[in-house]
Amino acid sequence: MGIFKKFFEKLKYTFKRTELNDDFYDELEALLVSSDMGVETALDIMDELRDVCKQKLIKDIDHAQIQLKQLLIEKLNAQEIKFNYPLIITVVGVNGVGKTTTIAKMTKYFTKNKKSVLLAAGDTFRAAATEQLSNWADKLKVKIIKQGEGADSASVVFDAITSMKAKNVDVLIVDTAGRLHTKTNLMKELEKINNVARREYSNANFLNLIVLDASIGQNSIAQVKAFKDSVNIDGIVLTKLDGTAKGGVVYPIINDLKVPIIFTGFGEGVDDLAPFDANSFVEKILM
Amino acid sequence: MALFSNLGERLNHIFSKMTKHGKLTSLEIKEAMREIRVALLEADVNYVVAKDFINKVSELALGEDILKSLTPTQQVIKIVRDQLTELMGGENQKLNVSPKPPTIIMMCGLQGSGKTTLCGKLALKLKKEGKKPILVACDIYRPAAIDQLKVLGKSIQIEVFERGTNNPVKTCKEAIDYANKFALDTLIIDTAGRLQIDEKLMDELKDIKKAINPTEILLVIDAMIGQEAVSVSKAFNDALDVSGVVLTKIDGDTRGGAALSIRSVIGKPIKFVGVGEKLTDLEPFYPDRMASRILGMGDVLTLIDKAQEAVDEKTAKEMERKFRENSFDLNDYIEQVNSLKKMGGLKSVLSMMPGIGGKMKQLENMIDEKALEKNKAIIQSMTAKERQNPDIINGSRRQRIAKGAGVQVSDVNNLLKQFNQSKELMKMMKNPKAYGGKMAMIKKLMGG
Numbered sequence: 001m002g003i004f005k006k007f008f009e010k011l012k013y014t015f016k017r018t019e020l021n022d023d024f025y026d027e028l029e030a031l032l033v034s035s036d037m038g039v040e041t042a043l044d045i046m047d048e049l050r051d052v053c054k055q056k057l058i059k060d061i062d063h064a065q066i067q068l069k070q071l072l073i074e075k076l077n078a079q080e081i082k083f084n085y086p087l088i089i090t091v092v093g094v095n096g097v098g099k100t101t102t103i104a105k106m107t108k109y110f111t112k113n114k115k116s117v118l119l120a121a122g123d124t125f126r127a128a129a130t131e132q133l134s135n136w137a138d139k140l141k142v143k144i145i146k147q148g149e150g151a152d153s154a155s156v157v158f159d160a161i162t163s164m165k166a167k168n169v170d171v172l173i174v175d176t177a178g179r180l181h182t183k184t185n186l187m188k189e190l191e192k193i194n195n196v197a198r199r200e201y202s203n204a205n206f207l208n209l210i211v212l213d214a215s216i217g218q219n220s221i222a223q224v225k226a227f228k229d230s231v232n233i234d235g236i237v238l239t240k241l242d243g244t245a246k247g248g249v250v251y252p253i254i255n256d257l258k259v260p261i262i263f264t265g266f267g268e269g270v271d272d273l274a275p276f277d278a279n280s281f282v283e284k285i286l287m
Numbered sequence: 288m289a290l291f292s293n294l295g296e297r298l299n300h301i302f303s304k305m306t307k308h309g310k311l312t313s314l315e316i317k318e319a320m321r322e323i324r325v326a327l328l329e330a331d332v333n334y335v336v337a338k339d340f341i342n343k344v345s346e347l348a349l350g351e352d353i354l355k356s357l358t359p360t361q362q363v364i365k366i367v368r369d370q371l372t373e374l375m376g377g378e379n380q381k382l383n384v385s386p387k388p389p390t391i392i393m394m395c396g397l398q399g400s401g402k403t404t405l406c407g408k409l410a411l412k413l414k415k416e417g418k419k420p421i422l423v424a425c426d427i428y429r430p431a432a433i434d435q436l437k438v439l440g441k442s443i444q445i446e447v448f449e450r451g452t453n454n455p456v457k458t459c460k461e462a463i464d465y466a467n468k469f470a471l472d473t474l475i476i477d478t479a480g481r482l483q484i485d486e487k488l489m490d491e492l493k494d495i496k497k498a499i500n501p502t503e504i505l506l507v508i509d510a511m512i513g514q515e516a517v518s519v520s521k522a523f524n525d526a527l528d529v530s531g532v533v534l535t536k537i538d539g540d541t542r543g544g545a546a547l548s549i550r551s552v553i554g555k556p557i558k559f560v561g562v563g564e565k566l567t568d569l570e571p572f573y574p575d576r577m578a579s580r581i582l583g584m585g586d587v588l589t590l591i592d593k594a595q596e597a598v599d600e601k602t603a604k605e606m607e608r609k610f611r612e613n614s615f616d617l618n619d620y621i622e623q624v625n626s627l628k629k630m631g632g633l634k635s636v637l638s639m640m641p642g643i644g645g646k647m648k649q650l651e652n653m654i655d656e657k658a659l660e661k662n663k664a665i666i667q668s669m670t671a672k673e674r675q676n677p678d679i680i681n682g683s684r685r686q687r688i689a690k691g692a693g694v695q696v697s698d699v700n701n702l703l704k705q706f707n708q709s710k711e712l713m714k715m716m717k718n719p720k721a722y723g724g725k726m727a728m729i730k731k732l733m734g735g
Contacts, residue, residue, distance in 0.1 A: 030334050036513035039328040095536065095564075096399030096509060127438035132431035149438075183564075213399060217331030217513025219541040240398070243482045245515045268398075268428070 007031055007286050008065045018061050020053055028068075035248030035285045036217050041255075045071060069282055077254055078278040081262055084205040085115065085170045088161070088197050090122075091237075092190060092227055093211035095178035098239040100129065102211050102265055103173050104136040105273035106237075109263075111140065115170040120160035121146035122153040122193060125177035125186070133175055140270065153177065154192040161200040172204075187230040194231050207234045209262060214240045214247030224253050235262035238276075242266040246285050297322045298360040311359065316348045319363045323582075330542035330581045333517045336551045344370050364582065371578035375546055380556035380572075383530060385502040388472040389463065393499075395492055395523055396507035398480030401535035401561060403432060405507055406477045407439035408561065408569040413473050414445060421471045422447045423462040425455035425495070426479040436477055443566055446471075455479075455491060456498045463499060476501070483522030496527055503530050505558065508545060510534040516545040517552050524553040535561035538568070546577050617666045617674040620706060661694060662702050668692040677703055 011027055012018060025046055032042035045068075052058070052067050089106065093099050100123075107117045119137050121144055123129035130146050137144035145160040157174055164172045176193065179186035198206065210233050212220045227233050238247050241264050253259055261276040301318045320341050327337040348366050384390050392409065394402045403426065410420045422440050424447055426432035433449050440447035448465055450458040459476060466474055478495070481488035496504065506520060506529040523529060532549055537560045546557055557572040666674060668691030673680050680688070680703065689696045 033328060033334045034514045036331075036515075039325055094511075094539070096401055098399055126435070127442075128431045128435035131434045132429070135430035213509075215397065215513060215515045215519070216509065216511045217541075217544070218329060219331070219511040219539065222540055240482075243397075243515070244484060244518050245513065249513065 008061055012061060020059060020061065020064055024061065024064075025050075031286070032248070035246040037248030037251040037285075038218055038221075041248075041251045045075070065286075069286065072282040072285060073278045075251060075255060076278040076281065077260065078276060079260060081275045083171075083207075086164070086168075086172075086201070086204045087170065087207060088164075088172045088174065088201065088204045089207045089209055090174045090176060090190075090193060090197070090231075091209050091211060092176050092231070092233075093178060094223055095126075097178070097211045097213040097216070098265065099123075099178060099211045100132050100136070100175060101268060102237050102239055102263075102273070103133065103175055104140060104270050105265060106173055106263065107136070107140050107142055108270040109273055110171045111142065116168075117142045117171045117173065118160060118164050118167075118169045119144040120156050120172060120174040122156050123175045123177040124149055124151045124153050124156065125179075129175070129177070136270075153189055154196045157193050157196050158200060161197060165201060187226070190227075191230050207262075208232055209235050209237050210259070211237045211239055212247070212250070212253075214238055215243060215245035216249070218249060220249045221252055221257070224257050224259055228257065228259070233259050235260050237261075237263040237265060237273075239265035241281075241284070242272065246287075247281075248285055297326075298363060301360075311348050311351050311362065313349055315359065316345050316363070319348075319360075320345050323363075323367055326582055327544060327547070330544035330583065331511075331513050331516070331548075332544035332581065333514050333548040333552075336517065336548045339551070340370070340374070340547070368575070368578045368582065371547060371581060372574045375550045375572075375574035375577055376556050380531065380558050382558060383503045389466045390473045390503070391463070391476065391499055391501040392473065392503045392505060393476045393478065393495065393501040394505050394507055395478055395527060395529070396480060397482065397509070397519060398429070400480060400507045400509045402426075402480060402507045403435050403439065403477050404564075404566075405505075405533055405535060405559075405561060405569075406436065406475050407443060407445075407566050409559075410440070410445045410475050411443045411566050412569055413475075414443065418473045419471045420445055420473040420475055421462065421466055423459060423474055423476040424449035425458055426477055427452040427455060428479045432477075432479070439566070448474075456494050459495055459499045483519050489522070489526050493526055505529065506532045506549075506555070508532060508534055508549060510537045510543045510545060510560070511539065511541040512545045516548040520549040520553050524555065529553070529555055531556050531558040533557070533559045533561065534572070537561060538563045542581055542583055543577060544581050546572075547581060617669065617677055617706060621663055621666050661692075661698060662705075664692040665689075665694060665699055665702050677706060 007027075011024065028046060028049075029042055032045060033039055037045075048071055049064065049068055052071065053064055056063075056067070058064055058067060091099050091103055091106075103119065107119065110117050117140075119133060119142060121130040121133050123133070124147065127149070130149065134144055134146065143163070145156060145163055147156050147159070153176065160172055160174065163169070174193065174197070176190060177186060194206075194208070197204075208227075208231050210224055210227055212223065216223075224233060224236075236250060236253065236259055238250060238261055241247060250261055254261070261281075263273050264276055264281070266272050266274075298319055301315070301322065323344070324337055324341050327340065328334065332340070344367055347370065348363060351362065351366065382390075382392070394406060396402050406422055410422055413420045422436055422445055424433040424436045426436075433447075433451070437447045437449070448458070448462040450461060455478065459474075462474055462476075466472075476495070478492060479488065481492075483489065504527050506523050506527075508516065508520065512519065520532070532553075532555055534543065534546060534557055537543060549555075550557065557574075557577075560570050560572050562568045562570050665688060668688045669680070673684065673688075680699075685696050685699045689699050692699075
């Protein structure tokens, strides 16, 4: 709570503002836009806050802040996160968002919860991607299915599912090549991976997770849209929240594209991943 | 807002209700600037940077004469673009070279910004320029980062110096000795990605800088970065006094407002942009193109400039006359094809049009540059009379022309059909002046 007060304290003590006047809303706009939620979303939220305050006859900052926080949490539409097994998670995202590290963290998360995990090195495109994932597999003591650089990633997935079924593995996590979402041929490859997985293991549960970098701006929206055009996207893993970036861009993604956040990442260590917590996410935005 | 897909349309809408000529008034400017501010924020320009920029441009625009050839919308966009271009640093800036070899180039930036790939791209570029570069692997934290650099190095036949996970300062010093010994003139040092608030890792960069005094410290930033651009670039610059910036991943559909934020905050030149996944995909930074991109207007303005260069004034005047009199003939059609070629071909012209850039992949299959060449051959197989008056081309003439150009008669038919269609189109464009003289010129160029 102490951190949450920062923005409002600044308003109250530095700017000596206690009323909800235009100056207050200007400051609020700066705060919201600075979180990368986009100017349209920010204006919407401000309008809603105005309405709520008017309705509830709120005229001071202290009460407005409670309403604002509530509004920001509601808009995240967070649901309780539950996983069903056997589970096949395909991890997608553009280059450099932290896919491989996220896979390592998810592996740790599931093994900690007493689930067996298998990795599939489906990024056969980037130099040394397989090595990077293999290093993690060694460290985390899980098995990894891989082929050489330039191999067909769908065939890696095929092998992995065969092994998964044979050994009754709970969770298969598939790494895929990072791609700028404007590259259509790589998007096709993704569709193929999905088709192979569903065909080979129709009883499994499938989750396609997109990894988003919290420091990226409005382009994250375009990324989710583009991936959604070729495969179903079930959720977001929002990484790099350990920096000063707030990742507010998830607001338009959640509200317009209806894709929820599943996990958040906040560091390079394998334990730096947690199921999404709306409360702490909003507190950071209000810092 | 959704009604108008780009800034130009939104501004047009505002100005349609107002005076068309004279001076820009403060009310017009205020309304226009509101839209421009939204455009900047949507392009991820930092909130504070956008605010300052708008204030500055509003002052400049007030009382500005509207040039005869431009509409008020174009005038405002021109002022904004010129300011954006100036702010992002007029001339393109080259890499610094040490007077006494080796030149040392050090990379720094956040995780995932594309440093390692950039090292490979830069090494390849320098090698092509006749330099003898060596890559130095100092990312000792990310698993397989050294492997990645080695794979890259191998693919472009450039040596990679590495000492495993040894202290990077020590590795750099040894690399310099190695370069001196084997007469390698440029060291490119890959460092680990780090958060700007990670003091320990920021200190490591300072230590490397102190120990080896790099000729060039390049801050590598993902062009898609959001509001964070300011705090990230400021922190790296405060710690290292970087000498330049490289924006990566500009080949996506990001508007790249970060370029303006970074430049405004640290004032360092953007030297290169990464435009693709291939190691040859590295280009110099063009502030004017970036300005148009940030405004979400493609490179319409660059296109105007290019059109101006490609078509000399006299030809343009002549074309305009023919256009008016509707006496445009097949000779002019060839002229158009040639102009298009001077502008870098139809593909390049299209890629600069707003809203098309990102869709180029799909378009590429549809555009057949060869067809243009084919048409040229067909026209060249015609007599002077036929070119001036295509209406006389009957069946037997068509057969002769097809034979001469080595094509089917149906190809000749298609060309004539296209030509007649574009003539019709030109007739329909009743008021070219409404778009300003320059736009009319482009329309003509695109007419074929």
